[in-house]
Amino acid sequence: MKRSLGVCYYPEHWPEAQWAEDAARMADLGLTWVRIGEFAWKRMEPVEGQYDWSWLDRAIETLGAAGLRVVLGTPTATPPAWVVAKHPDMLPVDVEGRVRGYGSRRHYCFSHAGYLEECRKIVSAMAKRYGRNAHIAAWQTDNEYSCHDTVLSYSDCARSAFRDWLRGQFPGAGNDGDIDALNAAWGNVFWSMDYGDFDQIGLPNLTVTETNPAHAHAFRRFASDQVVAFNRAQVDILRAHSDAPIAHNYMGRITDFDHFKVGADLDIASWDSYPLGFLEDRSGATDAHQRAYSRQGDPDFQAFHHDLYRAVGKDGRWWIMEQQPGPVNWAPYNPAPLPGMVRLWTWEAFAHGAEAVCYFRWRQAPFAQEQMHAGLLRPDSVEAEAFGEAADVMAELADAPDVSPAQAPVAIMFDYDADAMWTVQPHGTDLSYFGLVFDWYRACRKLGLSVDILPPDTRDFDGYALVMVPGMMHMPDDLKGALNAAAGQVILGPRSGARDAHFTIPTPLPPAWPGSDLVVERVQSIRPDLPILVEGAGAVVGYLEQLGGGEACILHTEGKAPLAVRCAPRVTYMAGWGDDALHMRLIKMVAPDLATHNLPEGLRRRETGAEVFWFNYADHPVEIEGEILQPAGVLRRAAMLG
Numbered sequence: 001m002k003r004s005l006g007v008c009y010y011p012e013h014w015p016e017a018q019w020a021e022d023a024a025r026m027a028d029l030g031l032t033w034v035r036i037g038e039f040a041w042k043r044m045e046p047v048e049g050q051y052d053w054s055w056l057d058r059a060i061e062t063l064g065a066a067g068l069r070v071v072l073g074t075p076t077a078t079p080p081a082w083v084v085a086k087h088p089d090m091l092p093v094d095v096e097g098r099v100r101g102y103g104s105r106r107h108y109c110f111s112h113a114g115y116l117e118e119c120r121k122i123v124s125a126m127a128k129r130y131g132r133n134a135h136i137a138a139w140q141t142d143n144e145y146s147c148h149d150t151v152l153s154y155s156d157c158a159r160s161a162f163r164d165w166l167r168g169q170f171p172g173a174g175n176d177g178d179i180d181a182l183n184a185a186w187g188n189v190f191w192s193m194d195y196g197d198f199d200q201i202g203l204p205n206l207t208v209t210e211t212n213p214a215h216a217h218a219f220r221r222f223a224s225d226q227v228v229a230f231n232r233a234q235v236d237i238l239r240a241h242s243d244a245p246i247a248h249n250y251m252g253r254i255t256d257f258d259h260f261k262v263g264a265d266l267d268i269a270s271w272d273s274y275p276l277g278f279l280e281d282r283s284g285a286t287d288a289h290q291r292a293y294s295r296q297g298d299p300d301f302q303a304f305h306h307d308l309y310r311a312v313g314k315d316g317r318w319w320i321m322e323q324q325p326g327p328v329n330w331a332p333y334n335p336a337p338l339p340g341m342v343r344l345w346t347w348e349a350f351a352h353g354a355e356a357v358c359y360f361r362w363r364q365a366p367f368a369q370e371q372m373h374a375g376l377l378r379p380d381s382v383e384a385e386a387f388g389e390a391a392d393v394m395a396e397l398a399d400a401p402d403v404s405p406a407q408a409p410v411a412i413m414f415d416y417d418a419d420a421m422w423t424v425q426p427h428g429t430d431l432s433y434f435g436l437v438f439d440w441y442r443a444c445r446k447l448g449l450s451v452d453i454l455p456p457d458t459r460d461f462d463g464y465a466l467v468m469v470p471g472m473m474h475m476p477d478d479l480k481g482a483l484n485a486a487a488g489q490v491i492l493g494p495r496s497g498a499r500d501a502h503f504t505i506p507t508p509l510p511p512a513w514p515g516s517d518l519v520v521e522r523v524q525s526i527r528p529d530l531p532i533l534v535e536g537a538g539a540v541v542g543y544l545e546q547l548g549g550g551e552a553c554i555l556h557t558e559g560k561a562p563l564a565v566r567c568a569p570r571v572t573y574m575a576g577w578g579d580d581a582l583h584m585r586l587i588k589m590v591a592p593d594l595a596t597h598n599l600p601e602g603l604r605r606r607e608t609g610a611e612v613f614w615f616n617y618a619d620h621p622v623e624i625e626g627e628i629l630q631p632a633g634v635l636r637r638a639a640m641l642g
């Protein structure tokens with residue numbers, strides 16, 4: 001598969017007379033893909049049941065005639081006013097019980113049956129009209145599920161759908177569920193919370209104090225399943241009328257639905273990469289780190305998501321559907337990327353196996369919410385800075401190899417259900433599952449290691465020298481068995497196996513590791529400004545468990561508490577959330593044969609089947625392989641195979 005570039009385009013934003021010239025310029029630049037349509041419902045169906053495809057027919061024809069391949073988005077992220085007027089109760093409700101109104105986008109509740117039916121109608125009409133159109137090379141369902149915090153809705157329709165979902169989770173006689181089984185599984189004897197009937201169960205918001213974590217966790221799992229079902233309804237329709245591959249555009253650090261489950265219904269995973277916005281908005285980085293990388297982005301955040309979505313995509317197929325091209329409009333501060341960063345981000349995606357990188361967007365919009373968001377062109381159609389960087393990548397792609405996947409030496413498991421459990425019960429300010437996994441990921445990257453992310457149902461760990469499974473609060477027994485049998489080393493903890501599937505502490509106590517008497521005797525979260533020093537080097541900074549039993553202890557705190565303990569010949573339980581130095585140290589201790597590197601600050605390395613890349617995220621030059629790499633510099637070498 002050749003690596004290719006594309007762009008997001010909104011023909012409905014521009015006079016039709018401009019389309020042909022736009023298409024010609026895209027083709028001249030060398031772009032392959034153009035994504036259109038995902039917000040244009042009102043133009044497609046101005047009033048209920050009356051479709052106007054004429055403009056879209058012409059837009060697709062114009063783009064296709066220029067040699068571009070069209071990715072057509074279903075427009076269900078922006079239901080027009082007439083849909084909302086017809087179904088006023090389709091609007092989502094926030095955790096405070098307030099209706100989230102019309103006037104922007106994503107104003108729908110995943111559980112509203114009437115809205116789902118409207119979606120089926122518009123998607124069917126599109127699929128019938130364009131399913132066999134030669135220019136339609138791929139589909140995108142909806143746009144960024146969960147954007148603007150829209151997965152959890154506390155509406156009446158969500159409440160009744162949740163009750164039905166719970167009946168299915170705790171099946172009983174006939175169509176009704178087994179309410180006693182639910183009460184027992186959730187521990188509802190506590191605070192007299194036992195229910196007599198599923199219809200007594202409410203949503204886990206607006207309670208006097210915290211709700212039962214089992215209840216809150218179940219609601220998150222339900223909400224995730226609603227996204228899967230919503231997406232599947234569109235996929236089923238598209239597949240009935242089209243053979244083109246189907247994608248969805250996921251986001252950065254969005255974990256409130258199970259992307260692996262959505263991805264199982266799709267052909268391609270794609271994600272929308274806004275490195276500078278994410279650094280400001282959701283990386284959780286310190287102020288000093290944000291200042292150092294404000295025009296480059298976090299050196300690991302993009303790579304982590306590239307590796308995550310490679311795992312979400314069927315057979316590893318993944319794209320960047322939206323790539324930041326310049327300043328955006330939505331973060332606390334919106335600086336311009338350092339010159340060269342758009343090129344670096346593009347190459348980094350290719351280094352992690354992307355088939356395509358599409359820039360958001362072709363031309364900056366002079367109107368409405370995103371008028372402060374750069375494009376490849378300015379509003380006056382003059383080339384913006386990123387245009388030239390995209391042209392540079394195009395030229396460099398000419399002699400670059402095709403997508404060449406290769407198994408990485410180390411793997412990290414990522415489990416959206418564990419993320420939900422940590423979110424419900426973080427046990428300390430700012431502690432999150434995503435944060436823990438990302439810290440392990442960064443430690444690997446600082447050692448120059450390429451990483452594969454694995455879904456939680458992985459049972460075959462062949463070929464990995466090291467597998468990390470931190471923080472997975474519910475661990476099925478067969479996973480524990482498979483990890484014990486892995487040929488490489490395994491690092492677990494903290495909180496591994498800390499709960500059963502319904503949020504109860506199991507006995508025997510965690511981690512209940514097969515063949516081991518290791519026990520987590522007590523848990524504590526610790527203040528980041530009171531780190532616990534570790535004998536030798538490094539510190540525990542987030543979460544610390546007290547261990548009893550187990551085999552050899554390979555790391556102690558300075559207070560002599562066991563910190564990293566073997567619970568099987570090749571399995572190490574790490575009882576603390578460490579700083580980077582500690583995580584890097586433990587990786588080298590348990591897997592000394594890994595070929596690690598001492599990379600200077602800001603430099604990252606990535607190996608594919610055919611190439612080795614270095615990316616300079618630092619704001620100063622660094623030396624590597626005898627070369628001086630400038631800020632935003634990319635070094636690409638053929639891999640030494642064998």
Ligand code: GAL
Nearest residue numbers: 143144147272274328360373
């Ligand atoms: C994405 C979204 C786009 C656009 C972009 C702006 O999250 O999918 O439609 O809003 O952000 O950066």
